[in-house]
Amino acid sequence: MEISVTLFGGLRHFLPAGSSFNKCSIQVDDGASLDTLLRQIPIPADKPYLVILNDEKVDSEDYAGIEIKSSDDVVLLPPIKGG
Amino acid sequence: MTWQRQILRVDLSSGKCDIEPLNMAWADAYLGCRGLGSKYLYEEMDPAVDALSAGNKIVFATGPMTGTMASTGGRYAVITKGPLTGAIACSNSGGKFGAELKMAGFDLLIIEGESENPVYLHIEDDKIELCDASGIWGKSVWETEDLLAAKYRDPLMRFAGIGQAGETLCRYACVINDKHRAAGRSGVGAVMGAKKIKTIAVRGTRGVSPGGDPKKYYGIINEVNARLDDREGMARDGTLAMIDVTNRFGSLPTRNNRSVRFEGADKLNPEAMHTPNQNGHTNIITNGACFGCTIGCGRICHIDPTHFSVKDKPQYHGASGGLEYETAYALGSACGVDDIDAATYAGFLCNEYGMDPISLGGSIAAAMELFDIGAIDEKTTGGIRLEFGNAEALCQIAELAGKGEGFGADVALGSKRLCEKYGHPDLSMTVKGQEFAAYDGRSMQGMGLAYATSNRGACHLRADPYGHDFETTEIEGKAEIVAQTQRDTAFIDSSGLCLFPGGCGWGLEDYRALVDASCEGDWSGEARMKETGERIWNLERMFNLKAGLGKKDDPLPRRILEEPADVGTGKGLVCRLAEMLPEYYEHCGWDADGVPKKETLSRLGLE
Numbered sequence: 001m002e003i004s005v006t007l008f009g010g011l012r013h014f015l016p017a018g019s020s021f022n023k024c025s026i027q028v029d030d031g032a033s034l035d036t037l038l039r040q041i042p043i044p045a046d047k048p049y050l051v052i053l054n055d056e057k058v059d060s061e062d063y064a065g066i067e068i069k070s071s072d073d074v075v076l077l078p079p080i081k082g083g
Numbered sequence: 084m085t086w087q088r089q090i091l092r093v094d095l096s097s098g099k100c101d102i103e104p105l106n107m108a109w110a111d112a113y114l115g116c117r118g119l120g121s122k123y124l125y126e127e128m129d130p131a132v133d134a135l136s137a138g139n140k141i142v143f144a145t146g147p148m149t150g151t152m153a154s155t156g157g158r159y160a161v162i163t164k165g166p167l168t169g170a171i172a173c174s175n176s177g178g179k180f181g182a183e184l185k186m187a188g189f190d191l192l193i194i195e196g197e198s199e200n201p202v203y204l205h206i207e208d209d210k211i212e213l214c215d216a217s218g219i220w221g222k223s224v225w226e227t228e229d230l231l232a233a234k235y236r237d238p239l240m241r242f243a244g245i246g247q248a249g250e251t252l253c254r255y256a257c258v259i260n261d262k263h264r265a266a267g268r269s270g271v272g273a274v275m276g277a278k279k280i281k282t283i284a285v286r287g288t289r290g291v292s293p294g295g296d297p298k299k300y301y302g303i304i305n306e307v308n309a310r311l312d313d314r315e316g317m318a319r320d321g322t323l324a325m326i327d328v329t330n331r332f333g334s335l336p337t338r339n340n341r342s343v344r345f346e347g348a349d350k351l352n353p354e355a356m357h358t359p360n361q362n363g364h365t366n367i368i369t370n371g372a373c374f375g376c377t378i379g380c381g382r383i384c385h386i387d388p389t390h391f392s393v394k395d396k397p398q399y400h401g402a403s404g405g406l407e408y409e410t411a412y413a414l415g416s417a418c419g420v421d422d423i424d425a426a427t428y429a430g431f432l433c434n435e436y437g438m439d440p441i442s443l444g445g446s447i448a449a450a451m452e453l454f455d456i457g458a459i460d461e462k463t464t465g466g467i468r469l470e471f472g473n474a475e476a477l478c479q480i481a482e483l484a485g486k487g488e489g490f491g492a493d494v495a496l497g498s499k500r501l502c503e504k505y506g507h508p509d510l511s512m513t514v515k516g517q518e519f520a521a522y523d524g525r526s527m528q529g530m531g532l533a534y535a536t537s538n539r540g541a542c543h544l545r546a547d548p549y550g551h552d553f554e555t556t557e558i559e560g561k562a563e564i565v566a567q568t569q570r571d572t573a574f575i576d577s578s579g580l581c582l583f584p585g586g587c588g589w590g591l592e593d594y595r596a597l598v599d600a601s602c603e604g605d606w607s608g609e610a611r612m613k614e615t616g617e618r619i620w621n622l623e624r625m626f627n628l629k630a631g632l633g634k635k636d637d638p639l640p641r642r643i644l645e646e647p648a649d650v651g652t653g654k655g656l657v658c659r660l661a662e663m664l665p666e667y668y669e670h671c672g673w674d675a676d677g678v679p680k681k682e683t684l685s686r687l688g689l690e
Contacts, residue, residue: 008324008327008328008331009316009320009324009325009327009328010316010317010320010324012316013316021354022354050332050553050554052331052332052652055333055650055651055652055654056652057332057553057652075331077327077328077331077332077553078324078328079328079549079550079553080324080325080328080549080586080587081325081547081549081550081585081586082322082325082408082543082544082582082583082585082586083322083325083407083408083409083412083520083521083522083543083544
């Protein structure tokens with residue numbers, strides 16, 4: 001199945017080739033975990049980010065235990081600050 | 084030497100301008116800029132005086148890093164008693180004015196008394212004069228700078244002054260330097276207006292050199308500047324990148340904090356700024372940088388000349404400072420307005436008239452809610468339908484507030500006084516009378532505590548709870564984080580460097596290394612940095628206590644404490660301030676009433 005993932009701010013630099021401005025479509029097997037999905041987005045390990053799944057923040061230790069569905073809204077946010 | 088070791092004192096009542104030696108013992112304890120300026124203010128004036136009286140003083144303070152080659156080393160601060168808040172006001176700005184003041188030979192400029200007639204201050208190194216400003220009184224910031232630039236014919240002369248809003252004593256009038264950089268908060272521009280000093284024109288040729296080991300100094304400059312090379316898109320997007328983050332997280336204040344998510348954020352975000360509209364017009368032209376900055380987060384923008392706001396006003400068709408994150412919130416989501424050109428125009432007016440866009444937007448948002456509930460009507464507003472989302476009304480009220488005319492004079496009072504006047508004080512989203520910044524204290528609990536305890540009223544730059552707030556809405560640990568980071572930001576603000584590199588590459592150790600390499604004395608230890616920050620924070624608190632503020636002034640509006648956030652990661656939450664505040668006081672070494680304990684003051688040398 002195909003999952004749409006939105007990346008904001010500087011995380012856009014790590015979108016896979018062929019992505020639109022801040023969205024990419026990631027192909028995963030049915031029943032795949034959130035962790036599996038995120039591993040397909042080439043964000044360097046030293047770049048922190050937050051995962052918002054269907055409007056709720058997900059803790060990193062829960063990534064592996066969450067099964068992704070095709071209707072899911074997955075958003076990655078950089079933890080920037082200021083203004 | 085990094086400090087110039089002298090201050091300029093201007094007494095507007097007598098017309099005297101004197102150069103005095105800098106108190107180096109105070110520089111040793113308070114570093115510079117925010118800390119040192121606050122120390123002078125605390126020692127020299129009664130905090131209980133009326134902010135708009137001759138008894139108030141206004142200090143323009145540079146830091147030891149101001150004017151150096153360190154990236155972002157162009158900051159200065161304006162410190163005074165704030166007319167908006169009655170608390171200590173310290174508004175920090177970039178641009179090029181601060182470095183120029185330092186290069187003229189001054190760490191601090193202290194202005195006291197009040198002039199009978201409008202004047203401006205002209206500084207060219209040690210040639211200092213108060214000049215008649217009758218020809219520029221009543222002019223905008225932009226007109227004033229153009230007129231004086233033409234007079235002095237020196238392209239490197241820099242200006243910091245007020246527009247009509249400062250003259251008409253708008254409670255959130257700001258000091259604008261370099262046409263679109265602002266010492267924005269707490270009404271510092273109204274203090275200049277009350278003293279009848281229009282602007283400061285400065286040109287300096289003395290340079291600034293490091294006081295320690297130059298080889299070590301330049302080595303560290305190169306090392307830490309390089310860390311800002313990977314800027315996470317900050318040159319392209321600026322601080323506006325934050326709007327997508329908070330909107331999706333659910334902490335973007337919308338419609339006077341009725342909501343924490345704005346459906347029109349996509350029309351105000353970096354993509355909207357970079358994407359041509361139906362006329363082929365693109366809002367942003369380029370980015371801009373302050374003195375010495377290698378990030379360049381500033382937005383240089385222009386408005387579609389066919390847009391309703393400027394179609395008959397060619398004077399606004401050129402480029403100027405565009406929407407930053409805070410202005411996009413205040414003149415956008417806070418008012419429910421998703422028209423990027425209208426918000427940009429209102430932002431231009433803030434720079435031209437000299438108003439803080441955060442407080443202007445917060446005040447208009449409160450007025451829109453008053454209109455929405457029927458507390459005011461078109462008769463009150465002079466025929467303006469002040470509905471949430473009405474971009475034309477936003478622009479009209481911004482114009483009136485800048486001039487202090489019509490209903491704009493009420494909006495120029497600030498949200499707190501406006502809402503009190505019309506019988507609904509609960510609708511003012513303020514702390515100590517100062518409007519919220521662009522983060523909601525329900526989904527970001529640490530920010531709620533930071534707003535409540537900020538010495539200058541609600542502010543997003545007096546603590547650094549961001550990382551923990553994005554991690555969790557649970558409150559454990561937040562009181563300590565807020566208390567600790569308030570000290571850290573006080574230290575950074577006192578250095579002459581910008582807080583922003585802390586969000587895109589620098590750690591506290593980088594700031595410390597820069598200060599240590601450039602300043603006389605040993606600043607290498609973390610303990611000295613922490614203690615200096617803590618001393619400054621407590622000094623500001625003591626100023627406020629002597630001004631009559633206290634625990635009673637550390638609350639949040641009822642909405643944030645009782646009405647749950649409607650969407651996002653904090654959905655269903657209110658700010659748990661009552662649980663965090665006692666713990667925060669303990670971390671500060673204060674008693675249950677928020678008063679620094681004797682042993683705290685003694686340890687910090689504040690007795």
